[in-house]
Amino acid sequence: MKMRAIIVEDEPLARQGLESYVREIECLELCGVCENALQANEMIASQKPDLMFLDIQMPKITGLDFLKTLTNPPLVILTTAYPNYALQGFELNVVDYLVKPYPFDRFIKAINKAKEILELKQNRNTFTASTIEKEHFYIKVDNALKRINFVDIYYIEGMENYASIFTAKDRFITLMTMKSLEELLPRSEFLRVHKTYIVSKSKVLGIMGNELDMGFIKIPISRSRRNEIIGELTRG
Incomplete structure (x- = not known):
């Protein structure tokens, strides 16, 4: 290339x-x-x-x-x-x-x-059209493509041009920005709650002040967008 x-x-x-x-x-x-x-x-x-x-x-x-x-x-x-x-x-x-x-x-x-x-x-562009329907996407891990199911994701933490994707059992580090991941994930299931965090709405157990209870970790939420985020999580 x-x-x-x-x-x-x-x-x-x-x-x-x-x-x-x-x-x-x-x-x-x-x-x-x-x-x-x-x-x-x-x-x-x-x-x-x-x-x-x-x-x-x-x-x-x-x-x-x-x-x-x-x-x-x-x-x-x-x-x-x-x-x-x-x-x-x-x-x-x-x-x-x-x-x-x-x-x-x-x-x-x-x-x-x-x-x-x-x-x-380029891989993201190749996979994006089909992955939404299949409810999964692929990331590059080491020298291989790893399939990540949307339903398995608890939260994503951004680190400059990298991101860590956390499931119940594993952590996957990929060279993708939070913006690119946010565009790839279905908005009906995931929410950007902080500059460095995206969460799965279905995995949020509770809201305590400016933090989300994910069961095994507390995730901070943006103070300036707190009402918007809580409204999105509690809608319906």
């Missing part, structure tokens, strides 16, 4: 270094190089890349502020000399955060993460 990539970097030496790295990776196809966010915006529209290497410190608009303007951004690997922006980057669901100067093996690790996320997205 080839990933189409663009580079957004205002420093000439950094651009050249990234270009040389990208050309060494067989699964990457470089489809554009930009010096600023304006060029990047046009290139994303025209080239529709799968992956963007994005510098944070750029003139006029930072990489993070530019990323916030995109409604459907490609996968993003941040490249920067400033490690203090890491948390903000992961809050925007970036794939990885590379601090300059980064070695080639660290670059490869970031590429492998991006490739795995893209493969999972």
